[in-house]
Amino acid sequence: MSASPLNTRKKIGLLGGTFDPPHIGHLKLASHFAKVLNLDAILLIPSGEPWQKDAAITPAEIRLQLTEAAGIDLARALLYLKIPTQVGIDRIEVDRAGPSYAIDTAVALRERFGPDASLVWLMGADSLLNLPTWHAWEDLIHYLNFAVASRPNCDLDAEINPATKQLLEKHQTKEPNALENCASGLIYIDDSLAVDLSSTDLRNRLKTSTRNTIASEQIPSHTLEIITNLGLYQ
Ligand code: ATP
Numbered sequence: 342m343s344a345s346p347l348n349t350r351k352k353i354g355l356l357g358g359t360f361d362p363p364h365i366g367h368l369k370l371a372s373h374f375a376k377v378l379n380l381d382a383i384l385l386i387p388s389g390e391p392w393q394k395d396a397a398i399t400p401a402e403i404r405l406q407l408t409e410a411a412g413i414d415l416a417r418a419l420l421y422l423k424i425p426t427q428v429g430i431d432r433i434e435v436d437r438a439g440p441s442y443a444i445d446t447a448v449a450l451r452e453r454f455g456p457d458a459s460l461v462w463l464m465g466a467d468s469l470l471n472l473p474t475w476h477a478w479e480d481l482i483h484y485l486n487f488a489v490a491s492r493p494n495c496d497l498d499a500e501i502n503p504a505t506k507q508l509l510e511k512h513q514t515k516e517p518n519a520l521e522n523c524a525s526g527l528i529y530i531d532d533s534l535a536v537d538l539s540s541t542d543l544r545n546r547l548k549t550s551t552r553n554t555i556a557s558e559q560i561p562s563h564t565l566e567i568i569t570n571l572g573l574y575q
Contacts, residue, residue, distance in 0.1 A: 351458040352521055354383040354426075354488070355450065357434070357443060359391040359540065361399050362568060363411035364560050366465075366492075366538040372418055373534055374463050374488045375426035377517050382427040383463075384450075385412055392440035393474070399573065401435045407564045414561035442476040447484035451525075459524055460485045465492040469530075473504035482512055486520045486527045490534040497530070547574035 356371050363385075371383050387408045389401045398404075409430045416428040433449060434441040443462070450460060462485045469489045472478050481487075491497070501509075512528045514520070520527050538559055546555060547568065552575075557565060568574060 348521060350521065350524070351382075351454060352378060352380045352461065353450075353454060353458055354378065354380040354461050354463050355386060355446075355485070356383060356463045357386040357388060357441075357446065359394055359398065360385070360387045360404050360408045360411070361391075361394075361540050362404070362407045362543060362560060362574070363564050364538045364540060364543055365558060366536040368411065368415050368418060368561060369534060369536045370463055370465065370490050371415055371428075372422060372424060373490060373531070374461070375419060375424050376422070377531065378461060378488060378520055378529075380426045380461070382429060383415070384429045384431045385415070386431045386434055386446060388441040389434040389437055390440050392442075393471075403571070403573070405430070405432060405435050407567055410563035410567050411561040413563045414557075440476070444475070444477040444480055444484075447481055451484045457524055459520055459522075461488050461520055462486070463488050463490070465490055466495040466497045466530075467492055469497065469528075470495070470500055470502065470505060472508070473502065479508075482508070482526055482528075485525050486523060487512075487529070488517075488520065489528065489530045491530075491532040493535055493537040497532075544574050 354374055358367060375383055385408050387404045391398060412428050412430045419426050433446055466489055509528060512526060514527045514529055517529050520529055543559060
């Protein structure tokens with residue numbers, strides 16, 4: 342009997358976001374896919390210049406700091422859950438001048454990790470619906486896989502647009518393990534996540550007198566500490 346060869350392909354999850362601020366929805370998205378996709382590492386990638394967000398955005402260096410703090414909480418949660426995935430915070434978009442296009446990040450990370458690594462861009466269902474508005478969006482699938490999580494108030498089936506539908510027809514897999522064996526080109530949709538949190542709602546709450554009632558169930562404790570110490574989002 343011959344043993345099946347070990348899969349030595351590196352599996353890297355990429356969670357890009359504005360992270361203004363990072364919240365527990367981001368951490369649950371990351372830890373869920375860390376487990377389901379057997380990821381070796383997850384990189385949290387704060388956007389430097391989130392060109393699609395029109396509200397006044399917190400400066401990138403502060404969002405980076407908040408994301409680094411969230412990374413500590415994420416690493417702890419993974420340890421507690423016995424999920425052996427490393428956590429990294431990547432400044433690639435903060436350091437790159439101009440609008441933060443995911444395609445530039447995908448090209449740079451493919452170069453960094455090599456042609457064989459499975460690079461999986463993690464996102465919520467709202468981002469998948471919005472994907473056709475991303476710069477050079479049709480090229481992304483040549484560099485990445487996608488893992489998409491359900492999100493309350495976002496009904497993929499009801500809200501799907503023709504461009505996203507066409508992308509799914511070509512690239513969707515129902516098999517999460519398939520992403521472990523493919524460097525790019527696959528999309529896996531997981532409908533088991535339902536975390537009703539968003540940065541917009543939390544920013545709005547942080548502006549009100551209920552600010553002090555926000556707890557580590559909503560914002561990671563290390564992130565919350567910085568928000569409190571710096572008096573952010575008042
Ligand atoms: P905002 O309210 O400012 O639009 P956000 O809460 O969507 O922010 P982002 O930093 O823009 O946070 O999100 C980064 C990624 O994380 C996106 O792909 C988004 O879909 C995903 N995400 C954020 N919150 C959740 C959540 N509660 N459940 C699943 N995915 C989420």
